[in-house]
Amino acid sequence: MTRTYWAAGAAVVLAVLFAVGATVATASGGSDSGEASRAPGLYSPDAGFARDMAVHHQQAVEMSFIVRDRTQDEPVRGLAYDIANTQANQRGMLLGWLDMWGLPKVLADEPPMSWMQAAEGGGEHAGHAGHGAAKPGALMPGMATKEDLDRLAAANGRDAEVLYLQLMTDHHKGGVAMAQGCAVQCRTPAERSLAQGMVEAQQSELTLMADMLGKRGAAPRG
Structure with missing residues (x-):
């Protein structure tokens, strides 16, 4: 477990270093309009998305580490590894x-x-990225509560697999809505591209998780 957390932490550090270098290159020459060369404002969609999605992703990584210790099912463990690695x-x-x-x-x-x-308050794209409300005890839409995480940590085998898939389905739905909002509203080209990639990847994983739940005689939560 300690080794797994160390590896994830190392991945985050390396990704930060890579992102800074890649984004500097993008900002310095990636747009003739100069849009990419201007740093976003403190309350801009670009900055807000980066802050919120970083928190959102951290919980997905946490849930994925939990389930890897609660089941020996290779498809679920493989999915958890992919999600943890990608989102870290x-x-x-x-x-x-x-x-x-x-x-x-x-x-x-x-x-x-x-x-x-x-962003939803006006403009031609108003309402495009509707995201619903966070459930009581959750910080953002799709996020699990402390009670959810405690239940996952206490579960084993099929019960852990089903709960993880259900929680991660909710998590991805919230994440997709957030990423769709950035894909429309963010001004930084590299961030818009990342957000659109998140939408496509997580929608694909939603289909996969629905199939995995069906094979376990379960379904996404309503």
Whole structure:
């Protein structure tokens, strides 16, 4: 377990270093309009998405590590590894962008998802990225509560597999809505591209998880 957490931490560090270098190159010459060369504002969709999705991803990584210790089922363990690895690296990129822009990773006066609410308030894309409400005890839409995480940590075998797949399905649905919001509203080309990639990858994983739940005689939660 310690080795697994160390490996994930190393992946985040390496991703931050890579993201900073790649984003500098993109910002310095990736857009003739100069849009990419301007650092986003403190409350911009670009910064808000980076902060919120970094938190959202961290919980997905945590849940994936939990289930890898609660089951020996290789398909579920393989999915958990892929999700943890992918989202740890993406989280590193998001945090790297915030560092490069000189922006804080946490804002005490910014409620979660406020950048999406502002985006949905008007304009031609208003309502495109509707994301619903977070359930009581959850920080953002799709995120698990502490009670959910405790239940997952206490489960074993098929019960752990089903609960993980259900929780991660909810998590991906919330993440897809957030990423769709950034794909429309963010101004940084590299971040928009990352967000669109998240949408496509997580939608594919949603289909896979629904199939995996069906094979276990279960279904996504309503």
